[in-house]
Amino acid sequence: MRPPATPRERSVPEPTPGPEATDGSHRAAPTPPDAPETADGTGATSDPAPRAAQEPPTPAASPEPPTTVSRKQAAKAAATSPDPTTGRSPQPPTATATQPPPATASDPVTAASQESAATASEEASVRPGRAATARAHHPTAREPSTAPAPTTTPEPSGSAPEPPVTDLSDLAPAAWPARAAAAWPALPLLVALALWVYATRHTDVSALDDFGLVSALHPTFWAGLAVLTAGFWFTVRDRRRPGAWSLAYVLVLLVMERATQALLYPTPLYAWAWKHDAVIDHLLTSGGLQGADRLGDMAVYDQWPGFFAAQAALVRLLGVDNAAMYMAWWPLVSSVLLLLPLLLIYRTFTEDRRLIWTAVWLFCVGNWVGQDYFSPQSVAFALHLGVLAVVLRRYGRSGGPHGRQGQAVWTVLLSVLVTAIVVSHQLTPGMLVVTLVALALTRRYRDWVPAVTTVVIFLAWCLTAALPFLSAAMPDMIRSIGDIGANVETGYGTTPTGTGAVATSWAARLLSGSVLLLALAGVVRQRVLRHRALPLLLIAAAPLPMFAASSYGSEMIFRVLMFMLPGAAFFAAAALLPKVRTLAADAAARDTAPPSPATRARPRRVPLPALPRPRYGVWVPLLVLLAGTLAFVPSYSGKDRVNYFPPREVALVQQLFDQAPDDSLVVAANRNYPLAYEQYWRVDHYWFLDDDRRHVDEIVRDPATVLARDMAAVEPPARAYFLLTRGQTANSEMNGQLDRAQLDRIRESVASSPAFELVAENDGGVLYVLTPAS
Numbered sequence: 001m002r003p004p005a006t007p008r009e010r011s012v013p014e015p016t017p018g019p020e021a022t023d024g025s026h027r028a029a030p031t032p033p034d035a036p037e038t039a040d041g042t043g044a045t046s047d048p049a050p051r052a053a054q055e056p057p058t059p060a061a062s063p064e065p066p067t068t069v070s071r072k073q074a075a076k077a078a079a080t081s082p083d084p085t086t087g088r089s090p091q092p093p094t095a096t097a098t099q100p101p102p103a104t105a106s107d108p109v110t111a112a113s114q115e116s117a118a119t120a121s122e123e124a125s126v127r128p129g130r131a132a133t134a135r136a137h138h139p140t141a142r143e144p145s146t147a148p149a150p151t152t153t154p155e156p157s158g159s160a161p162e163p164p165v166t167d168l169s170d171l172a173p174a175a176w177p178a179r180a181a182a183a184w185p186a187l188p189l190l191v192a193l194a195l196w197v198y199a200t201r202h203t204d205v206s207a208l209d210d211f212g213l214v215s216a217l218h219p220t221f222w223a224g225l226a227v228l229t230a231g232f233w234f235t236v237r238d239r240r241r242p243g244a245w246s247l248a249y250v251l252v253l254l255v256m257e258r259a260t261q262a263l264l265y266p267t268p269l270y271a272w273a274w275k276h277d278a279v280i281d282h283l284l285t286s287g288g289l290q291g292a293d294r295l296g297d298m299a300v301y302d303q304w305p306g307f308f309a310a311q312a313a314l315v316r317l318l319g320v321d322n323a324a325m326y327m328a329w330w331p332l333v334s335s336v337l338l339l340l341p342l343l344l345i346y347r348t349f350t351e352d353r354r355l356i357w358t359a360v361w362l363f364c365v366g367n368w369v370g371q372d373y374f375s376p377q378s379v380a381f382a383l384h385l386g387v388l389a390v391v392l393r394r395y396g397r398s399g400g401p402h403g404r405q406g407q408a409v410w411t412v413l414l415s416v417l418v419t420a421i422v423v424s425h426q427l428t429p430g431m432l433v434v435t436l437v438a439l440a441l442t443r444r445y446r447d448w449v450p451a452v453t454t455v456v457i458f459l460a461w462c463l464t465a466a467l468p469f470l471s472a473a474m475p476d477m478i479r480s481i482g483d484i485g486a487n488v489e490t491g492y493g494t495t496p497t498g499t500g501a502v503a504t505s506w507a508a509r510l511l512s513g514s515v516l517l518l519a520l521a522g523v524v525r526q527r528v529l530r531h532r533a534l535p536l537l538l539i540a541a542a543p544l545p546m547f548a549a550s551s552y553g554s555e556m557i558f559r560v561l562m563f564m565l566p567g568a569a570f571f572a573a574a575a576l577l578p579k580v581r582t583l584a585a586d587a588a589a590r591d592t593a594p595p596s597p598a599t600r601a602r603p604r605r606v607p608l609p610a611l612p613r614p615r616y617g618v619w620v621p622l623l624v625l626l627a628g629t630l631a632f633v634p635s636y637s638g639k640d641r642v643n644y645f646p647p648r649e650v651a652l653v654q655q656l657f658d659q660a661p662d663d664s665l666v667v668a669a670n671r672n673y674p675l676a677y678e679q680y681w682r683v684d685h686y687w688f689l690d691d692d693r694r695h696v697d698e699i700v701r702d703p704a705t706v707l708a709r710d711m712a713a714v715e716p717p718a719r720a721y722f723l724l725t726r727g728q729t730a731n732s733e734m735n736g737q738l739d740r741a742q743l744d745r746i747r748e749s750v751a752s753s754p755a756f757e758l759v760a761e762n763d764g765g766v767l768y769v770l771t772p773a774s
Contacts, residue, residue: 185231185235185241185245185248185249187231188227188228188230188231188232188235189228189231189248189249189252191224191227192224192225192227192228192231192252192256193224193252194224195220195221195223195224195227196220196221196224196255196256196260198218198220199217199218199219199220199221199224200218200221200260200263200264202218202220203216203217203218203221203264204216205264205265205640205644206646208640208641208644209500209641210498210499210500210501210641210734211500211503211504211634211638212500212504212634212637212638212639212640212641212642212643213260213261213264213633213637213638213640214504214633214634214637214638215500217260217633221256221260222630222633224256225256225629225630225633226626226630228249228252228253228256228629229622229625229626229629230622230626231249232246232249232250232253232357232361232625233621233622233625235249236249236353236354236357236358236361237354237618239353239354241353243353243356243357246353246357246360247357249357249361250339250357250360250361250364251336253361253364253365253629254332254335254336254364255332257335257364257365257632257633257636258331258332258335258372259329259332260637261328261331261637261640262328262329262331262332265328265640265644266646266647267328267644267645267646267647267650267674268324268327268328268374269328269373269640269643269644269645270370270373270374270643271643271645271671271672271673271674271676271727272373272375273327273330273373273374273375274324274645274674274675274676274677274678275671275676275677276307276308276311276323276327276374276375276376277322277323277324277327277374278675278677278678278679278680279298279301279308279677280308280311280312280315280322280323281322281678282680282681283305283308283309283312284312284315284316285681286681289302289303289305290302290681291468298677298680298681299468299469300469303465303466303468303469304376304423304424304425304426304466305423306376306420306422306423306424306425307375307376307379307380307424307425308376310379311323323374327373327374330372330373330374330378331372331373331378334372334373334378334379334382335364335367335372337379337382338363338381338382338385339360341382341385341386341388341389342360342363342385342566343356343360344389344392344393345385345388345389345392345536345566346359346360346570348389348392348393349529349532349533349535349536349570350533352577354577355570355573355574355577358573358576358577358625359569359570359572359573359574360569361573361625361629362515362518362569362572362573362625362628363565363566363569365511365628365629365631365632366511366512366515366565366568366569366572366628366632367562367565368508368511368512368632368635368636369558369559369561369562370636371558371559371562376424376425377425377427377428377559379420379424379425380421380424380425380428381428381562381563383417383420383421383424383428384421384428384431384432384563385566386417387414387417387418387421387432387436387450387454388435388539388566390410390413390414390417390450391414391436391439391445391450392439392445392535394407394410395407395410395445395447395449395450396444396445407449411449411453414450414453415453415457418432418453418454418457418458419457422457422458422461423461423465426466427552427559429454429458430458430546430549431542431543431546431559431563432454433451433454433455433458434542434543434545434546435538435539435542435543435563436450436451436454437451437542438538438539438541438542439451439535439538439539442534442535442538444534444535445535481548481549481550495735495736496734496735496736497733497734497735497736497739498733498734500638500641500734501638501639501734501735503634503638504634504635504638504639505638507631507634507635507638508634508635508638510631511628511631511632511635512561514624514627514628514631515565515568515569515572515628516564516568516572518571518572518575518576518624519540519567519568519569519570519571519572519575520571521572521575522570522571522572522573522574522575523537523571525574525575526571526574526575529571529574533570533571536566536567536570536571537567537571538567539564539566539567540564540565540566540567540568540570540571541564541567542563543559543560543563543564544560544564546559546560547560576621576624576625577621639734641730641734642672642727642730642731642734642735644727645673645674645725645726645727645764646726646763646764647764648762648763648764649673649674649725649726649727649762649764649765650674650675650764651762651764652723652725652760652761652762652764652765652767653673653674653675653676653678653723653725653765654675654678655759655760655767656721656723656759656760656767657675657678657679657683659759660679660683660719660721661717661718661719662682662683662718663682663683663684663714663715663718664683664684664714664718664719664720664721665683665684665685665686665711665714665718665719665720665721666683666684666685666686666721666723667686667687667688667707667710667711667720667721667722667723668685668686668687668688668722668723668724668725668728669687669688669689669724669728669729669732669737669738669743669746670687670689670690670728670731670732670737671685671687671690672727672728672730672731673723673725673727673728673765674727686710688707688710689732689737689738696738699746700738700742700745700746702749703745703746703749703750704749704750704752704753704755704756705753707722707746707750708753708755708756708770711770712770714770716772719769719770720769720770721759721767721768721769721770722750722756722767722768722769722770723765723766723767723768724743724746724747724750724765724766725764725765726763726764726765728743728765729743747766750768751766751768754771755770755771756768756769756770756771757769757770757771
């Protein structure tokens with residue numbers, strides 16, 4: 001590159017024009033310092049001589065074909081234009097003419113260059129800042145040349161510095177801060193999981209007290225729940241966070257709530273789960289269904305065999321010995337199955353992710369009833385929500401014939417789901433019928449197809465396969481209709497006794513009451529939901545009339561709470577949020593809002609996490625959510641002393657059934673022990689605490705004599721066994737039946753009686769057999 005001209009070089013006389021004067025490669029000579037200014041104030045001479053005549057001669061070359069003038073050339077020409085404020089050129093090499101020479105027909109490139117330079121000079125006089133910016137960004141711009149080898153022209157020596165960037169939106173965001181800000185919700189997740197893992201490794205469940213798992217858990221478990229809840233709340237409140245983070249928090253919550261017991265306890269929980277395993281074993285053994293003449297009261301399970309037949313097929317498919325191999329994990333599996341229909345139901349009314357995921361969270365922590373264990377109710381409840389999701393999303397007022405034609409496919413799917421419910425559980429079809437009828441009474445869902453389909457399938461099953469059971473139970477069911485007080489009453493044998501049992505019972509009541517009160521507050525506070533989400537309000541209220549139908553074994557109050565929870569959790573979540581949106585309200589807002597002008601898209605920036613300002617609307621709902629999450633643990637796991645059976649207790653009961661002949665009798669205080677219904681098709685059972693209270697008092701006064709008399713009816717080769725285990729003692733104490741002193745007296749009386757012989761004993765219980773001589 002040629003260096004800029006020095007003052008000495010400027011004083012040298014101008015060379016004469018050469019034959020290259022008509023070439024496009026020419027440049028103006030610098031103006032002497034003492035040159036007089038012209039009338040236009042440019043400081044140029046009045047001589048309009050061409051710039052090529054003042055340029056040193058260059059070797060001749062054949063002209064290049066015409067080309068288009070680039071933006072760089074225009075910027076170069078603008079850089080040589082004079083400053084209108086000072087009248088002097090900002091660069092040492094300035095033009096000597098105010099107008100470019102006329103272009104000849106033989107040199108179109110020169111003409112185009114000069115015209116572009118003139119236009120750019122005028123624009124630069126108006127916008128001098130942009131011309132300086134163009135010079136700074138394109139310092140090597142060149143004009144077309146006819147020389148054999150490309151040559152460069154001297155750059156101005158006094159160019160202005162590059163102006164500072166004032167619009168930060170033009171800059172790309174830094175990769176690492178943006179990624180860190182987008183991924184910060186993972187930090188509470190990882191911390192909560194780490195605390196949970198540490199807690200499970202340092203929790204001892206060998207000696208549970210009346211508080212169950214609550215007092216046995218390591219303190220880091222509670223810290224993990226607190227961290228998880230706080231992280232979820234601050235994540236779900238941020239509208240810019242994708243829903244995947246909220247889903248991750250809910251899944252971790254379910255793991256901490258439902259999988260903790262599966263990891264800590266070496267055997268499955270709940271005597272009812274062991275009972276259902278026995279029913280599956282019977283189906284696998286007998287190869288078919290049997291009636292009451294063979295099974296007695298247990299025939300009811302063969303009359304609603306949907307769940308058990310499916311599990312028997314799963315046992316064969318997995319190649320395991322029985323369902324006990326995986327039923328400890330069933331609470332987690334069944335809880336995850338509820339998420340899909342629950343999300344479909346909530347998304348029918350809103351796309352507000354805050355409302356949806358807060359409602360899902362409250363549903364998970366409010367579902368303490370314990371019907372997620374290995375039972376037909378767990379699957380039937382998931383199917384129940386699936387039917388409601390189909391009805392809410394596909395049976396609304398479509399407004400056209402195409403929606404009606406497409407409903408035929410959804411009616412088939414609906415029939416399949418309802419059939420699976422009807423053949424699996426007794427109570428869920430009734431709950432579904434009252435809910436669908438309530439929805440059909442609204443203007444939006446005034447379609448009776450779902451309700452009529454459910455009623456027809458339900459009646460068809462009740463009048464065929466379930467008729468034997470219903471015929472025997474119908475008198476009691478008719479007497480209980482309308483007796484709300486008796487149906488709600490828990491009855492004898494289920495009164496919490498002891499500090500731990502009372503505390504956990506009140507924790508469960510307060511948790512359910514808080515969710516219902518929050519739901520009421522949400523209905524009052526969020527007016528838009530009273531109209532836009534009315535079907536969910538009906539879903540929450542529809543199960544209430546079932547109180548007048550039956551006591552359902554003193555469990556109706558718990559089942560009603562569970563079926564109310566999907567709708568109640570939605571409105572409870574609305575009470576915790578400042579303002580919620582619904583799909584109908586959003587659609588109305590879009591229709592009335594004026595069209596917004598198109599704006600330039602800018603890169604999305606995710607802010608770094610920052611604690612919100614201390615406000616009522618942020619911290620108080622967080623404390624409410626945290627209290628509910630922590631209250632779930634005693635409500636759900638506070639009775640684990642009753643529901644957990646150590647391996648030694650399981651081994652003792654298994655030893656009993658391994659040696660019991662057919663038609664034998666097992667006498668126990670209650671049915672709360674593992675394998676209580678093992679081989680129920682060939683071994684009878686008698687639980688004396690379920691008998692009349694007067695007979696129980698007789699056993700307490702003279703245990704050995706009364707029990708021997710009750711067991712004497714068994715004829716050889718069958719045997720009569722007396723079984724008293726740790727689980728029976730815990731259930732009797734915590735539910736107000738017999739205390740430990742009374743049970744110890746019964747055990748000592750049997751041990752000292754010659755009518756009984758000790759078969760086995762360990763820290764899980766004792767097993768005696770009635771001697772034949774008795």
